[in-house]
Amino acid sequence: MEPTRTSYLHITGPQKIIFYVMIAASLAYMVWQIYERSRQWNKGRPIDWKPLGWQGIVTFIFGQRKVQSSRTKSGAPMHMMIFYGFMALLLATTLLGVAEYGHVLGIPNFHKGGYYLGYEFTFDVMGLILLIGLVWxxxxxxxxxxxxxxxxxxxxxxxxxDWSAICLLIALTVTGFVLEGARMANSPESWDNSAPVGYALSQVLGSMPDAGYIGIWWFHAVLVAVFFAMLPRMKLKHIVLATISAAKAPDRPMGHLRQITMEEVEETEKIGASEATDLSRWHLMSLDACMTCGRCTEVCPAYGAGKSLNPKTVVSSVFGALTTGEPLADAVGEENLWACTTCNACVEACPAMIRHVDIIVDVRRSLVAEGKLSGSGADVLRQTASTGHAWGQPHARQDWMKGLDVPLARNTEDFEYLFWVGCAGATDPLAVRTTKAIAKLLNKAGVSYACLGSEEACTGDPARRIGDEFAFQEQAHTNSSVFKKYGVKKIVTACPHCLNTFRNEYGDFDADVEVLHHTQLLAELVGRKQLVSASAEGVTYHDPCYLARVNNESQAPRLLLGQRSDYDRDRGQVMYELETGVPVEAELLEPEHTAHKTLCCGAGGGRMWMEEPIDQRPSTVRTKELLATGAKTVAAACPFCKIMLDTGIKQETDEEIRLVDIAELLQEANAE
Ligand code: SF4
Ligand code: SF4
Structure with a gap:
């Protein structure tokens, strides 16, 4: 006789009918609840983007991309055991159903022979993996x-x-195994040991009366029905919602904010989101997928510095406002909305693909439109709008060039790179040191470049992230026309915020430019032996959020410090390839949070210009981490980070700590 098993052992025809009715009812109830929830999401704006589709499902759901890049050690394997174990059992049940009823469609029963033995072994082991994951x-x-x-x-x-979800899944898995063991004990076959867990249980349980077996069978069946009926009400709903969220997620980088058009304003008579229904349907649905895991909170620099901003609570407050109709600014709290640095750590960490920054900036936009921003945040908007310089110093844009041989675009016939200096790079004393070092390095390496000087204007990044969308758009149009005037095709900049805006957002404003961070161009020059790298002796490096996380660059800065790095994106670690045989002169002193898992300095999202209570500064937390490495030199690669860390270092220690941009270290290494 071929190996197989009797389905519905001891279960009578009428019992089967009751079972099917019960499962159909619980499935119908589940679908009805999801439909009711979808009516809530559909109150939002229709989505107007190209979704990720299958790519999102394969990468983020089946590939468990966000889970694998989890910061916590045990979280990722535990979740993967549950996910793959659960999916395997879902597949096992589906295959069983097809084998049992496939004859209706002309599919013969294939649940026998070698296939059956393989099926029993595989899904028995996967069930055990699921159970271990759940207990874990x-x-x-x-x-x-x-x-x-x-x-x-x-x-x-x-x-x-949350406990009920774990307990229900454990109960389902355990009763599934007990049922399998009872079946084997009551109807033993020579091939039963192909399912090792069920077989071991059958030896423990021994044969039992039919009524006992039927009782276990019904207990398990009722648990299955309860599972489907409760799915949309429990944290487990993310199994369904995170899948839809991944499929419908916008195919745009996290550093690209949604553009608001005048047509939209005329139609809606609103700028930004003042109510939950002003958000897109996808954003609302993704909020519903939140599993309150707290990963976003864990990585939030504002929360970590003791502020009341908690991205997990932002999500629940915004979703709650969908039902209550409460204005979003009241639901989230204005203080929390302004506390966000738009560092995107929460977005990067969220397994449900929620884009907190889109939502926070959209609510800020409505606050700015209603004139509810005052103080230093409002000053930067005024200064940018009236002078095109975030600090209101447009006249000083060329001062840093004195004594240096810096070509200006208006005097240069042809140049390869536009060296975009930025507002801070032109006028802030700390950032000017970086700018000068870069100019000297470009000159030494013979790079064809030019600067705009007094023709440069703010990119509009601070205005956009503070919430003044139209001030940003004005700057974007101004700069794009200057790029056209000079035929700019490539830009190099020391400011990751400028880089992000040019690279990810200026495409909406007719600017088609390739953008490099200065560390990227300099790394190319080192690679071509036009420059030599610097030493990492006693140095620690702070990855800027808008470079490492938002624009995925953490290798180039390390290469400039003589490190042969191979960045492992999923683990957020920099893995040195020391086995290459070429000795690294000095190893960089890495802080706890590196690469795309970096910890924000607190400057982004316009926070650079806003008041910061001394005991709630993200820069202090980050500085402590950097100093804990024992480094005597702190290297940065962003003018904003440098300004924030300067304050942090002065506040934290009396020791002589050197704060430099990597370009300055490189310039010293290449000085004649
Ligand atoms: S928003 Fe995302 S990261 Fe935060 S608690 Fe919800 S699911 Fe977790
Ligand atoms: S973007 Fe950064 S600061 Fe803002 S809520 Fe997310 S983690 Fe917190």
Missing amino acids: AAVRRAKMLKAQAESGRDVLSHDPS
């Missing part, structure tokens, strides 16, 4: 909640329904 999750959760209660932090959700 329960233990981990209990430990984390205990630690959280002691620290007073609000990271992981402590909603009792």
Whole structure:
């Protein structure tokens, strides 16, 4: 006899009918609940972008990309065991159904022979993996909640329904195994040991009366029905919603904010989002997919510095406002909205693909339109609009060039790179040091470049992220026309914020330019032996958010410090290839948070210009981390970071700590 098994052992025809009715009812209830939720999401704006589609599902759901890049050590393998174990059992049930009822469609029963033995072994083991993952999750959760209660932090959700989801899944898996063992014990076959867990249980359970087996069967069946019926109400709903969220997610980089057009303003009579229904349907749906895991909170620099901003709470408040109709600014709290540095750490960490920054900036836009921004934040908007310089110093844009041989675009016939200096790079004393070092290096390497000097204007990045969309658009149009005038095709800049805006956002304003960060161009020049790299002796490096996380560049700066780095994006670690045989002169002193997992200095999103209570500064937290490496030199690669870290270092230590841009170190190494 070929190996196979009897389906519905001891289950009578009428019992089968009751079972099918029960499962159909629970599935119908599940679909109805999802439909009701979708009516809520559909109150939002229709999506007007190209979604990621299958690419999103394959990468983020089946590839578990966000889970794998989890910061916590045990979180990723635990979740992957649950995900793949659960998916395997879903597949096993589907295959069983096709084998049992496929004859209706002319598919013969294939649940026998070698296939059957392989099926039994594979799904038995996958069930065990699921169970281990679930128990791991329960233990981990209990430990984390205990630690959280002691620290007073609000990271992981402590909603009792979260426990019910884990307990229900554990009960389902355990009863599934017990049922399998009972079936084998009551109807033993020589091939039963192909399912090792079920077989071991059958040896423990021994044969039991039919009624006992039927009782276990019904208990398991009721749990399955409860599972489907409760799915949309529990954290487990993310199984469905995160999949839809990944498929419909915008295919645009995290550093690209949505453009508001005048047509939209005329139509809606609004700028930005004052109510939840002003957000897109996808944004609302993604909020519903939140599993309150707290990863966003864990990485938020504002929360970490002691502010009340908590991105997890932002998500629940905005979704709650969809039902209550409360204005978003009231639901989230204006103080929290302004506290965000738009560092995108939360966006990068969120497994449900939620784009917190899109939402926060959209609400800021409505506040700015209503004239609710005052103080230093409002000053920067005024200065940018009236002078084209974020600090209001347009007359000083060329001062840094004195004594240097810097070509100006208006006097240069043909140049390869436009060296974009930026507002800080032109006028802030710390940033000017970087600008001068870059100009000297470009001159030494014989790079064809030019600067705009007094023709340069702010990119509009601070205005856009503070929430003044039309001030940004005005700057974008001005700069784009200057690029056209000089036929600019390539830009190099020391400011990751300018880089991000040019690279990801200026395409909407008719600018077609290739943009490099200065560390990228300099790394190319080192690679071509036109420059030599600097030493990392006693140096630590701070990855800027808008370079490392938002624009995925953390290798070039390290290469300039003599490190042969191979950046592992998923782990957020920089892995040195020391085995290449070429000795690294000195290893860089890496802080706890590196590369795309970097910790924000607190300057982005317009925070650079806003008041910051001394005991709630993200720059202080980051500075402590950098100094904990024991480094005597802190290297930066962003003018804003440099300004923030300067304050942090002065506040934190009396020791002689050198703060430099990598370009300055390189310039010293290449000085004649
Ligand atoms: S927003 Fe994302 S990261 Fe934050 S709690 Fe929800 S699912 Fe987790
Ligand atoms: S973007 Fe950064 S500062 Fe803003 S909520 Fe997210 S993690 Fe916090």
